[in-house]
Amino acid sequence: MSLAHPALDDPQTFLDLDDKWCAHNYSPLPVVAASAEGAWITDVAGKKYLDMLAGYSALNFGHRHPALIAATIEQLNTVTLTSRAFHHNQLGPFCEELAELTGTEMVLPMNSGAEAVESALKVARKWAYQVKGVPENQAQIITAGGNFHGRTISIVSFSDDPVATADYGPFTPGFVGVKYGDIEAFESAITPHTAAVLIEPIQGEAGVVVPPAGYMAAVRKLCTEHNVLMIADEIQSGLGRTGATLALDHEGVRADLYTLGKALGGGILPVSAVVGSRAVLGVLQPGTHGSTFGGNPLAAAVGRAVITLLKTGEMQERATRLGDVLLDKLSGLVGHGVAEVRGRGLWAGVELSPGGRSGKEVSKALAKRGILVKETQITTLRFAPPIVVTEAELTGAVDTLADILAE
Numbered sequence: 001m002s003l004a005h006p007a008l009d010d011p012q013t014f015l016d017l018d019d020k021w022c023a024h025n026y027s028p029l030p031v032v033a034a035s036a037e038g039a040w041i042t043d044v045a046g047k048k049y050l051d052m053l054a055g056y057s058a059l060n061f062g063h064r065h066p067a068l069i070a071a072t073i074e075q076l077n078t079v080t081l082t083s084r085a086f087h088h089n090q091l092g093p094f095c096e097e098l099a100e101l102t103g104t105e106m107v108l109p110m111n112s113g114a115e116a117v118e119s120a121l122k123v124a125r126k127w128a129y130q131v132k133g134v135p136e137n138q139a140q141i142i143t144a145g146g147n148f149h150g151r152t153i154s155i156v157s158f159s160d161d162p163v164a165t166a167d168y169g170p171f172t173p174g175f176v177g178v179k180y181g182d183i184e185a186f187e188s189a190i191t192p193h194t195a196a197v198l199i200e201p202i203q204g205e206a207g208v209v210v211p212p213a214g215y216m217a218a219v220r221k222l223c224t225e226h227n228v229l230m231i232a233d234e235i236q237s238g239l240g241r242t243g244a245t246l247a248l249d250h251e252g253v254r255a256d257l258y259t260l261g262k263a264l265g266g267g268i269l270p271v272s273a274v275v276g277s278r279a280v281l282g283v284l285q286p287g288t289h290g291s292t293f294g295g296n297p298l299a300a301a302v303g304r305a306v307i308t309l310l311k312t313g314e315m316q317e318r319a320t321r322l323g324d325v326l327l328d329k330l331s332g333l334v335g336h337g338v339a340e341v342r343g344r345g346l347w348a349g350v351e352l353s354p355g356g357r358s359g360k361e362v363s364k365a366l367a368k369r370g371i372l373v374k375e376t377q378i379t380t381l382r383f384a385p386p387i388v389v390t391e392a393e394l395t396g397a398v399d400t401l402a403d404i405l406a407e
């Protein structure tokens with residue numbers, strides 16, 4: 001650290017550096033983390049914050065979970081990167097264990113969430129041409145209104161958020177948008193050229209939007225009837241967040257492909273994957289798709305440690321139990337500055353009452369009181385604490401929110 005920045009315990013020093021040197025593609029809360037453990041972040045001045053966002057669910061098991069850190073250090077001392085030009089002794093075990101955890105047959109390892117989504121879209125198109133028999137360059141993929149699947153050009157091509165799309169055109173063709181939760185709209189969008197539907201079982205960025213009961217099962221049924229692949233984006237909803245390994249498990253529904261990310265990297269490094277059936281992922285042949293870092297030894301070792309944490313079901317049970325506490329307690333605020341509470345497991349969208357303070361204002365007030373959440377949309381707060389949070393920490397956070405809304 002350079003001596004040009006003497007006030008290293010003053011958050012403002014770092015806010016100024018970020019503002020001057022980092023591209024302004026985010027608008028973060030004025031909190032400067034210096035260290036973190038479990039559900040807690042400590043800032044440069046030593047102030048402690050309860051992390052109720054958990055890196056948008058990348059930190060499902062908390063900051064620096066001891067088992068994940070131990071696996072990381074062990075792997076750092078052996079081999080970290082080979083590229084896929086060579087085999088290594090973490091990849092096969094990682095893919096086997098992830099397939100077993102998710103009840104699938106094959107794994108395509110990638111890095112970021114967006115990359116997993118892009119990969120799933122490519123696989124679906126290839127499957128449409130090679131297996132379904134869609135004429136060349138005619139494949140269509142159905143997506144849902146309010147979706148969030150990442151930030152690449154192709155992915156923002158089917159976003160309906162003007163902030164995400166403005167001045168990024170021209171966009172990738174081949175996508176058809178339908179209203180989320182509306183099964184008739186979905187059915188009428190299907191054509192003989194439909195390769196797949198890409199859908200979030202619960203829409204996180206849209207504000208933890210839970211679709212109507214039976215919707216996912218109805219989507220599955222239509223996909224089967226019309227030979228259309230169901231791709232579930234579980235990058236945010238998956239790996240324990242909703243109280244199940246996969247959010248679709250609650251619906252008794254199996255997708256053909258799942259995209260996983262965020263928590264798969266244990267809050268340590270980016271690890272993503274597409275998992276699914278051999279009949280679909282089997283369309284990939286050597287050279288047709290790839291990634292230098294995808295499935296690297298360090299990522300695979302961390303991913304395996306994450307899978308070990310999820311295999312016992314304890315994390316999922318804890319998310320269910322604490323999620324009931326969180327949703328119950330938040331629901332008590334309806335009519336007191338809160339219009340609606342949605343959610344499943346340890347994941348809640350709190351819709352603030354119209355005419356009151358914005359999500360951003362309430363997030364700032366919470367941060368001042370040592371609770372970190374972030375608005376999503378203008379009037380929604382998202383609560384997605386690490387699953388290792390305690391019941392007392394959760395109820396304390398909701399009490400603080402109640403205080404702020406009563407001011």
Ligand SMILES: *Cc1c(COP(=O)(O)O)cnc(C)c1O
Pocket residue numbers: 056111112113114115117148149150151200204205233234235236237261262
């Ligand atoms: C975060 C997210 C992504 C994108 O993941 P990145 O790692 O940020 O690229 C995709 N889909 C969903 C549902 C997400 O929540």
